Amino acid sequence: MDFPAKLMTGAVVLLLLGLSYKAYGDDNDNNIAINQVAGGNNLELDITQQGFNNDIFFSIGDGDNIKVEIVQTGHNNELGWTNDYPSWGSGANWGGDIDYDDQDLKLYQNCTKSASVGCNKNDIQFHISYGTDNKFHWAQGYIIDDRNDTNWSIDNSEGGGHTITADIHGDNNSIIGAQRNCSAGNCDGHSARIYLYGDDNDVFGQQQADGAKEFYLTINNDDNTVDYLQDGTGEHNATITLNGNYGTTLDLTQHSNSTQNYTLTQNCQTSGGCSVTVTQQ
Numbered sequence: 001m002d003f004p005a006k007l008m009t010g011a012v013v014l015l016l017l018g019l020s021y022k023a024y025g026d027d028n029d030n031n032i033a034i035n036q037v038a039g040g041n042n043l044e045l046d047i048t049q050q051g052f053n054n055d056i057f058f059s060i061g062d063g064d065n066i067k068v069e070i071v072q073t074g075h076n077n078e079l080g081w082t083n084d085y086p087s088w089g090s091g092a093n094w095g096g097d098i099d100y101d102d103q104d105l106k107l108y109q110n111c112t113k114s115a116s117v118g119c120n121k122n123d124i125q126f127h128i129s130y131g132t133d134n135k136f137h138w139a140q141g142y143i144i145d146d147r148n149d150t151n152w153s154i155d156n157s158e159g160g161g162h163t164i165t166a167d168i169h170g171d172n173n174s175i176i177g178a179q180r181n182c183s184a185g186n187c188d189g190h191s192a193r194i195y196l197y198g199d200d201n202d203v204f205g206q207q208q209a210d211g212a213k214e215f216y217l218t219i220n221n222d223d224n225t226v227d228y229l230q231d232g233t234g235e236h237n238a239t240i241t242l243n244g245n246y247g248t249t250l251d252l253t254q255h256s257n258s259t260q261n262y263t264l265t266q267n268c269q270t271s272g273g274c275s276v277t278v279t280q281q
Contacts, residue, residue, distance in 0.1 A: 159187025
């Protein structure tokens with residue numbers, strides 16, 4: 001566990017449970033390593049680890065008014081340093097995660113399977129750079145009803161195995177997502193890579209139930225609103241890129257026990273914006 005002295009620059013609140021739980025061996029310890037490289041201002045950091053073999057590692061650059069809330073329960077959860085996209089490499093090489101200012105991150109990970117059964121690895125990776133008022137909430141092994149839901153409920157039949165890569169640049173972006181599985185007892189899937197650039201975009205979505213469901217989204221323009229749901233036991237896939245001079249309202253639902261695939265490259269040039277609704281079931 002590593003807390004550099006400069007972490008205390010801001011107002012820091014830490015709730016740490018089970019940080020050295022060794023009932024299953026030394027390799028199963030929980031770890032937290034945060035390097036605050038500059039500034040800090042009114043940082044408020046709240047971390048809960050309950051279980052074993054959970055890891056948190058990232059950097060916080062500059063400030064100000066950053067708030068981070070992280071919860072890891074169960075085992076085999078990992079959070080930090082965007083490195084999942086092959087061409088990027090580890091985010092540690094270019095400063096890690098979070099720059100400035102007014103970000104509000106809420107990142108929850110949970111697995112309810114016993115140690116004897118084993119949890120697949122949950123992995124949240126993120127990088128926010130040079131943006132203001134970003135709100136990035138993501139949960140693995142939790143249920144979120146909608147983008148305004150503040151009372152996330154835990155999934156009591158959860159096997160883990162979720163992966164996300166976020167990135168995120170620009171101002172006033174809001175991303176809230178949830179992943180859960182094991183409804184059919186298979187406990188496999190998911191992925192979700194979201195790169196989001198520009199101002200005033202709002203994304204909310206869920207991937208749930210079994211079967212690989214890789215949702216990929218890139219937004220290169222402003223004023224988009226996206227809602228998506230991929231569920232059922234089908235191995236769905238979606239690849240979406242939004243561009244143009246105007247924003248797009250997208251509502252995507254892939255709800256089926258058979259595999260559904262959808263690809264969209266949108267270049268909206270319609271004054272007042274575009275609208276796309278897709279339902280596959």
